[in-house]
Amino acid sequence: MLRTFSKVHGLAGLRVGHGIGHSELIGALDRVRLPFSVSRPAQAAAIAALEDSEHVARSVESNHAEMKFVTAELTLLGVRFTPSVANFVLVDTGRDCEHDFLRLLEEGVIVRPMKLYGFPTSLCVTIGTHEDHEVFLEAMRRVMRSTIGASR
Secondary structure, three states: OEEEOOOOOOOHHHOOEEEOOOHHHHHHHHHHOOOOOOOHHHHHHHHHHHHOHHHHHHHHHHHHHHHHHHHHHHHHHOOEEEOOOOOEEEEEOOOOHHHHHHHHHHOOOOOEEOHHHOOOOEEEEEOOOHHHHHHHHHHHHHHHHOOOOOOO
16 A cells, blocks of 8 residues: 555655555555655655644544535536545546546646546546635636537
């Protein structure tokens, strides 16, 4: 099992994680990792984060609330999505995801087109702050009103 400290612990910029597994698997991972890949400050922050259960609880609560908000708004837009318990939602616009990705990017919103993963009409949308979602949803409304191939 591999875990990051990115979302729930709020340490995404430090690029730190942890893992547990069979000694042979851990040995294989250790052989391909970069030397000095995690700084001392990042290690200290990760150790402190493990002890901050209140922050984790707030993060999980926020993620649940924001997931509910985003999916409710997508439903109102008539946009399909795959129900999720993670920190992202797979949004199926029913259109070319590369086009919608580029249109959202023009709006200042970064999502991940999922064509390379076998979902040619889907975008991966990360659950973040309420303010981020307001911006995303307003941009999504404009993008969904547009036709493929048309510019603003």
